[in-house]
Amino acid sequence: MGRVLVTGGAGYIGSHTCLELLNAGFEITVVDNLSNSTQESLQRVSTLTGKEIAFFKVDLLDAEALDTVFSRSDFGTVIHFAALKAVGESVAQPLQYYQNNVTGTVNLCQAMQRHGVTNLVFSSSATVYGIPKSLPLTEQSETLIHEVTNPYGRTKLMVEFVLKDWQRAFPAMNVALLRYFNPVGAHVSGRIGEDPNGIPNNLLPYVSQVAVGRLEKLGVFGDDYETADGTGVRDYIHVVDLAVGHVLAVKKLSENPGVVTYNLGTGIGYSVFQIIAAFEEASGQRIPFEILPRRAGDVAACFADPSLAKLELGWSANRGLQEMCIDGWRWQSNNPNGYA
Numbered sequence: 001m002g003r004v005l006v007t008g009g010a011g012y013i014g015s016h017t018c019l020e021l022l023n024a025g026f027e028i029t030v031v032d033n034l035s036n037s038t039q040e041s042l043q044r045v046s047t048l049t050g051k052e053i054a055f056f057k058v059d060l061l062d063a064e065a066l067d068t069v070f071s072r073s074d075f076g077t078v079i080h081f082a083a084l085k086a087v088g089e090s091v092a093q094p095l096q097y098y099q100n101n102v103t104g105t106v107n108l109c110q111a112m113q114r115h116g117v118t119n120l121v122f123s124s125s126a127t128v129y130g131i132p133k134s135l136p137l138t139e140q141s142e143t144l145i146h147e148v149t150n151p152y153g154r155t156k157l158m159v160e161f162v163l164k165d166w167q168r169a170f171p172a173m174n175v176a177l178l179r180y181f182n183p184v185g186a187h188v189s190g191r192i193g194e195d196p197n198g199i200p201n202n203l204l205p206y207v208s209q210v211a212v213g214r215l216e217k218l219g220v221f222g223d224d225y226e227t228a229d230g231t232g233v234r235d236y237i238h239v240v241d242l243a244v245g246h247v248l249a250v251k252k253l254s255e256n257p258g259v260v261t262y263n264l265g266t267g268i269g270y271s272v273f274q275i276i277a278a279f280e281e282a283s284g285q286r287i288p289f290e291i292l293p294r295r296a297g298d299v300a301a302c303f304a305d306p307s308l309a310k311l312e313l314g315w316s317a318n319r320g321l322q323e324m325c326i327d328g329w330r331w332q333s334n335n336p337n338g339y340a
């Protein structure tokens with residue numbers, strides 16, 4: 001079936017995807033600079049699957065080292081997760097984000113080109129839709145670079161354009177742009193999960209650290225949005241469903257489709273208050289919270305129309321909110337300090 005190169009494979013979504021790829025029978029190589037992860041995640045994936053992972057601690061900005069990785073194996077497909085992803089940090093350090101996320105991707109594409117690797121799956125984001133003009137978001141919804149609310153999001157949209165231009169020039173290339181909504185939860189084993197550095201920026205890791213007693217209370221960023229209960233609404237998707245979507249995208253690229261773009265979400269939006277209630281039920285812990293002002297750049301509501309992925313990949317999310325919270329809590333309570 002060909003070996004898959006996974007960049008950023010030691011990270012949250014990458015590690016879950018490595019597990020699903022191995023279970024589907026693929027051989028994999030991971031490159032990661034471990035700037036936001038640890039190799040422990042991959043060791044656990046190996047233990048869970050009983051299969052080996054070839055690992056290289058390489059930074060995508062080091063073109064020479066990257067080239068060496070391509071020299072050592074023949075890759076059928078590359079899945080490209082490696083990126084910096086903290087929205088606030090990207091506002092403070094935009095050059096670091098453009099260099100890591102855009103230049104890193106260009107280096108990767110150049111290595112692929114030199115070594116004749118033609119299939120690429122890219123981690124894009126619902127953030128490319130900016131402020132939604134209508135919901136649910138389809139792949140045809142507008143993506144305007146000046147409406148994307150932060151530099152991180154702009155790196156995602158810029159890379160989409162880089163990859164489309166590349167494929168136009170080299171039609172033998174196949175590219176899947178996967179626009180994730182809000183990945184949450186963890187593998188059912190409770191052995192791998194999300195392990196953010198420092199205070200979490202995202203809702204679910206914050207809530208689970210409150211539940212486990214690492215943080216005192218949640219700040220709810222605004223209760224005056226035009227949503228049913230006034231809090232922000234998002235399309236949370238179980239990370240294992242997301243990982244399975246990547247396996248199907250790898251298979252899709254073997255049909256030589258050129259560029260394909262898919263929303264990966266459930267199609268259902270939940271509010272911050274609904275998340276708090278669901279997590280309290282899953283964990284049996286109370287989640288104290290206070291209402292804070294809105295967070296800059298946040299939209300009221302964002303959820304997907306995932307029907308194209310169903311039609312063309314045969315993919316749909318089948319793990320609901322309860323399962324996301326139960327699995328996320330199993331990971332957090334078994335590993336209160338993450339991989340440390």
Ligand code: NAD
Binds near residue numbers: 014031037060085
């Ligand atoms: P993560 O930080 O856990 O994983 C990213 C991995 O890439 C890390 O292991 C990090 O060490 C590595 N990395 C970063 N820069 C690198 C470089 N220059 N060279 C080599 N390795 C590098 O993040 P994640 O949540 O697993 O996200 C994976 C991808 O999905 C990212 O591209 C992210 O932008 C995208 N995405 C994430 C979300 C989300 O909410 N988690 C939503 C939409 C899109």
Ligand code: UFG
Binds near residue numbers: 087126204222233302
């Ligand atoms: N929220 C809080 N308190 C917190 C954190 C979040 O109330 O401490 C609220 C936010 O205001 C928002 C919702 O919870 O209404 C979800 O916020 P997240 O930060 O978890 O997720 P976002 O939708 O803001 O952004 C995430 C990723 C982006 C990605 C986007 C795709 O951080 O990288 O999903 O939709 F682009």
